[in-house]
Amino acid sequence: MTGTHPNPLAELAKLSAFLRRDVLTRLSYRTAILADWFSLFSQALVFYYVSKVINPARIPSSGGERTTYIAYVTVGIAVSGFLAVGLARLVGAIRQEQFMGTLESLMVTPTTASVILLGSVVYDLIYVPFRTVIFLVIVSFAFNVSFVTSGYIPALVILAAFIPFVWGIGSIASACVLTYRRGSGVLGFGTFFLTFTSGAYFPLALFPSWVEELARLNPIAVTITGMREQLIGGAGWDDALVVLAKLVPMSGITLILGLIAFRAAMRRERRLGTLGLY
Amino acid sequence: MTSPFGDAEPPGVLDARDVTRSFGDKTVLTGVDLRVGAGRISALLGPNGAGKTTFLRILTGLLLPDSGEVTVAGIDVTADPMAARRHIGVVPSGDRTFYMRISGLENLAFFGRLYGLSRRQALARASDGLADVGLSDAGGQRVGLYSHGMQKRLSMARALLMHPEVLVVDEATDGLDPEGARRVQDLVRGIADRGTAVVWTTQRLDEIRGFADAVTVLDQGRTTFTGTVEELMLQSQSRSYFVRLLAAGAAPDDRQIQAANDALGASGTLSRAGADLEHFRLELTEAAVLGDALSALAGTGMTVVDCAQQRSELEQSFLRLTTART
Numbered sequence: 001m002t003g004t005h006p007n008p009l010a011e012l013a014k015l016s017a018f019l020r021r022d023v024l025t026r027l028s029y030r031t032a033i034l035a036d037w038f039s040l041f042s043q044a045l046v047f048y049y050v051s052k053v054i055n056p057a058r059i060p061s062s063g064g065e066r067t068t069y070i071a072y073v074t075v076g077i078a079v080s081g082f083l084a085v086g087l088a089r090l091v092g093a094i095r096q097e098q099f100m101g102t103l104e105s106l107m108v109t110p111t112t113a114s115v116i117l118l119g120s121v122v123y124d125l126i127y128v129p130f131r132t133v134i135f136l137v138i139v140s141f142a143f144n145v146s147f148v149t150s151g152y153i154p155a156l157v158i159l160a161a162f163i164p165f166v167w168g169i170g171s172i173a174s175a176c177v178l179t180y181r182r183g184s185g186v187l188g189f190g191t192f193f194l195t196f197t198s199g200a201y202f203p204l205a206l207f208p209s210w211v212e213e214l215a216r217l218n219p220i221a222v223t224i225t226g227m228r229e230q231l232i233g234g235a236g237w238d239d240a241l242v243v244l245a246k247l248v249p250m251s252g253i254t255l256i257l258g259l260i261a262f263r264a265a266m267r268r269e270r271r272l273g274t275l276g277l278y
Numbered sequence: 279m280t281s282p283f284g285d286a287e288p289p290g291v292l293d294a295r296d297v298t299r300s301f302g303d304k305t306v307l308t309g310v311d312l313r314v315g316a317g318r319i320s321a322l323l324g325p326n327g328a329g330k331t332t333f334l335r336i337l338t339g340l341l342l343p344d345s346g347e348v349t350v351a352g353i354d355v356t357a358d359p360m361a362a363r364r365h366i367g368v369v370p371s372g373d374r375t376f377y378m379r380i381s382g383l384e385n386l387a388f389f390g391r392l393y394g395l396s397r398r399q400a401l402a403r404a405s406d407g408l409a410d411v412g413l414s415d416a417g418g419q420r421v422g423l424y425s426h427g428m429q430k431r432l433s434m435a436r437a438l439l440m441h442p443e444v445l446v447v448d449e450a451t452d453g454l455d456p457e458g459a460r461r462v463q464d465l466v467r468g469i470a471d472r473g474t475a476v477v478w479t480t481q482r483l484d485e486i487r488g489f490a491d492a493v494t495v496l497d498q499g500r501t502t503f504t505g506t507v508e509e510l511m512l513q514s515q516s517r518s519y520f521v522r523l524l525a526a527g528a529a530p531d532d533r534q535i536q537a538a539n540d541a542l543g544a545s546g547t548l549s550r551a552g553a554d555l556e557h558f559r560l561e562l563t564e565a566a567v568l569g570d571a572l573s574a575l576a577g578t579g580m581t582v583v584d585c586a587q588q589r590s591e592l593e594q595s596f597l598r599l600t601t602a603r604t
Contacts, residue, residue, distance in 0.1 A: 017391030028379040101374040109392040
């Protein structure tokens with residue numbers, strides 16, 4: 001389809017409207033916010049006590065530093081939580097618009113499909129990293145986990161480079177949901193497999209060697225390992241750049257594939273006329 | 279196809295020509311045309327499954343036609359939907375097209391931003407829109423607390439945020455009480471009077487009389503009628519009435535009914551309406567005069583106690599146009 005190409009800056013300016021909409025909506029569900037934080041800390045509390053029965057000698061070093069299981073697993077929880085919440089919100093956003101009947105109301109406005117997708121998750125793209133950082137800070141105080149202060153900024157940059165990967169996977173999942181009206185099951189399995197084999201909760205050395213090899217190509221594993229090296233080992237910017245050199249292309253390709261899949265799904269829905277159906 | 283406006287037809291702000299659309303093997307629209315000029319209200323009628331919603335989705339760029347052309351303010355909707363959408367306001371059918379947890383004002387301001395307004399402009403337009411539809415006092419309330427009628431009016435305000443040249447209204451009075459429906463119609467009439475071309479779909483035939491300037495009837499994806507409301511009423515070939523008759527204070531017997539039919543002759547027929555012995559169905563031909571028919575019945579010695587039209591001429595026309603091929 002040809003036609004007028006919208007002004008990219010004007011389109012991006014619409015994101016603040018989506019952000020305001022979602023802030024107001026989420027503030028109206030205060031109990032859900034409290035439940036989310038309670039769940040996160042419950043998980044951390046469980047692992048805190050599990051860590052007391054695990055010999056620190058069995059935990060691999062990060063950035064050359066030995067550590068405890070709670071420090072090791074906290075980074076894993078933070079990143080896997082980031083992935084799980086981010087994906088759930090990405091996939092759920094478009095589905096929710098379909099269920100609420102608002103998707104067609106959005107689609108009849110002069111707004112591109114990409115901005116509608118991005119707008120539907122812009123709140124989460126800001127909130128979920130913020131949630132992750134606050135979680136790391138609070139856990140470090142609550143459970144006496146000592147993270148290297150100078151490692152926070154490089155770790156955050158690595159986390160930021162991970163966002164396009166989450167967004168890309170979420171866009172692919174959204175495209176599947178738009179097309180097949182299902183897909184959360186496959187998404188859940190895929191996310192579990194990638195997270196389980198990323199070393200988020202257990203050292204990769206416990207797995208078969210092929211899982212360790214696979215982890216080199218797994219952006220979740222690359223992110224978790226990179227953040228541990230920064231937060232536990234204080235590895236510094238040189239090591240962070242090595243991680244980023246691997247992570248950025250993976251994230252970029254995933255994001256491009258995700259946006260292509262989502263646009264194709266939207267085009268198909270327009271052709272078939274089933275966009276508002278669920 | 280005849281033009282509802284004759285030679286004086288204004289240029290179409292909305293023009294749909296020869297629109298055809300299929301879903302798989304099922305053809306939903308076949309060569310549908312619609313032209314609506316500035317300030318005109320064009321009613322789109324059709325039974326369930328006639329293709330009305332599909333046609334509206336094509337008009338608003340949500341769905342691509344297989345063939346045909348739709349232009350809004352001279353812009354091809356298929357080729358440039360983004361530009362065309364700036365000129366179309368849509369009032370969708372049903373509720374729940376808003377974000378229920380935020381206020382009416384915030385909802386309108388949000389959609390205003392999607393049309394490229396700044397926050398300040400969007401808020402100003404939203405406030406004006408709420409006032410126009412009589413919802414100023416409820417602007418700060420969550421939409422989830424709005425009644426069905428209030429949501430319809432809010433939907434109208436949203437559709438008019440950008441003062442569109444074309445307003446597409448999909449069954450806006452569905453589920454509204456008569457007062458609510460009248461209020462929505464008055465709003466739309468006012469909008470049309472200010473120059474907006476309106477496409478109004480409905481299944482409530484009574485509401486188009488004295489409201490719509492033109493009517494298009496769709497049936498099984500085809501246009502079966504295009505013209506004015508008055509022209510549509512002329513399509514009615516027979517009229518049906520319920521009459522209550524007594525003969526010497528008692529229910530007429532079969533011999534008296536036969537005598538009444540003889541008296542009516544070619545102008546109509548009288549038949550029993552169910553088990554009630556005093557009530558009858560009087561069917562008149564297009565040329566018959568009701569007064570003459572009632573006089574003929576009275577001439578057989580019967581008393582006409584009551585007479586009520588079974589269906590309006592509009593409804594009969596509609597049924598005839600939409601069931602002829604079924």
